[in-house]
Amino acid sequence: QSVLTQPPSVSAAPGQKVTISCSASTSNIDNNDVSWYQQLPGTAPKLLIYDNNKRASGIPDRFSGSKSGTSATLGITGLQTGDEADYYCGTWDRGLSVAVFGGGTKLTVL
Amino acid sequence: QVQLVESGGGVVQPGRSLTLSCVASGFPFSSYGMHWVRQAPGKGPEWVAVLSFDGIDKYYADSVKGRFTISRDNSKKTLYLRINSLRAEDTAVYYCVKANYGDFSLGYWGQGTLVTVSS
Numbered sequence: 123q124s125v126l127t128q129p130p131s132v133s134a135a136p137g138q139k140v141t142i143s144c145s146a147s148t149s150n151i152d153n154n155d156v157s158w159y160q161q162l163p164g165t166a167p168k169l170l171i172y173d174n175n176k177r178a179s180g181i182p183d184r185f186s187g188s189k190s191g192t193s194a195t196l197g198i199t200g201l202q203t204g205d206e207a208d209y210y211c212g213t214w215d216r217g218l219s220v221a222v223f224g225g226g227t228k229l230t231v232l
Numbered sequence: 233q234v235q236l237v238e239s240g241g242g243v244v245q246p247g248r249s250l251t252l253s254c255v256a257s258g259f260p261f262s263s264y265g266m267h268w269v270r271q272a273p274g275k276g277p278e279w280v281a282v283l284s285f286d287g288i289d290k291y292y293a294d295s296v297k298g299r300f301t302i303s304r305d306n307s308k309k310t311l312y313l314r315i316n317s318l319r320a321e322d323t324a325v326y327y328c329v330k331a332n333y334g335d336f337s338l339g340y341w342g343q344g345t346l347v348t349v350s351s
Contacts, residue, residue, distance in 0.1 A: 155337055159277075166325075166341045167277060172332060178339075179233075210276060214337040219291045221267065221279035221338060 126151070126211055126224035133230040134201055142196040142227045144211030154213045156194040158187055161208045161226075170209075171196065201231050234258045236328050236342030243348045244318050254311040254328030254342055262286075262306035265331035267338055268313045270324035270347075280326070281313070282336050291336075318349045 127145045134140040144156065156174050159167035169178040171187035174194065186197040194211055211224040240252040254266070268280040281292045281302040290302055301314040311328050325344040332339045 157338060159341075166327060166343050168341065169339050172337060172339060208276075212277070212338055214331075214335065216335070219336075220293065221269075221282065221336070223277045223279065226276045 125222040126213070128209075128211060128224035128227045130225070131228045131230065133232055135232050136201050136203060138201050139197065139199045140201060140229065141198075142209050142211075142229070144194040144196070144224050146192045146213075151189065151194055151213055152192045153217065154215055156187065156189055156211055156213050158185075158194075158196045159210045159212065160205075161210065163207070167210060198229070203231050205229060206231050234330060234340045236330065236340065238326065238328055238342045238345040241326065241345030241347045243350055245351050246318055246320060246349055248318055249314065249316045250318060250347060252313040252315070252326055252345055252347070254313075256309045256311065256328075256330070259330065261309040264333060265289075265336050266302075266304060266311045267329040267331060267336070268300075268302060268311075269327045269329050269338070269341070270322075271327070271344075272321075272324040275324075277327075278324070279338075282331065283311070284336075315347070318347075320349050322347060323349045 158171040161167045174189040175187045184199045208226045210226045235257045238254045267282045269277050271277045283290045283302045299316050303312045327344045328342045329338045330340045
């Protein structure tokens with residue numbers, strides 16, 4: 123059972139915007155930084171966002187991250203069919219010295 | 233650019249042991265903490281362990297404590313994961329993941345190596 127909660131799925135049309143939420147029932151997110159990962163079918167997870175809102179190298183500005191309290195959000199604008207993937211949030215909990223992930227959100231671009 | 237290449241996976245019988253390796257390039261390996269994360273078929277990622285840049289600080293998930301050992305050889309730019317007493321539930325793709333500089337937050341992932349525990 124994931125400590126971070128994400129919606130199982132989201133969908134939107136090409137060109138539209140979508141947001142994916144990540145919430146914690148404990149202080150996992152509140153006191154720590156959140157990262158976001160994209161996993162295309164059959165591939166390894168790829169870092170998109172780190173430190174809540176910083177884009178990893180080579181990631182277009184269509185992807186953005188934010189955090190408020192015990193919740194974080196990934197935003198994707200100008201949706202493309204190539205964005206269809208599973209998206210995971212994660213954090214290193216400095217207090218517990220463990221890493222935790224969300225259960226993942228499957229993005230469908232209709 | 234950052235490259236992480238895992239190896240050592242395969243089909244292993246329950247109860248046996250296995251050592252996974254991850255060779256790093258494209259960054260100063262000896263300056264970064266490193267993680268192992270696994271992903272069972274059809275499931276999300278599960279964090280396994282982390283090791284500090286100097287090999288001194290190491291932390292494990294409760295689910296693997298006592299059976300898994302993380303280690304590194306900075307002269308070879310290689311991270312290891314020793315898995316003892318393999319169980320069916322250890323079947324997964326194992327990824328090595330570079331931590332971000334200065335802390336243990338997870339950054340770049342390797343391509344993974346598949347471990348299948350089956351008789």
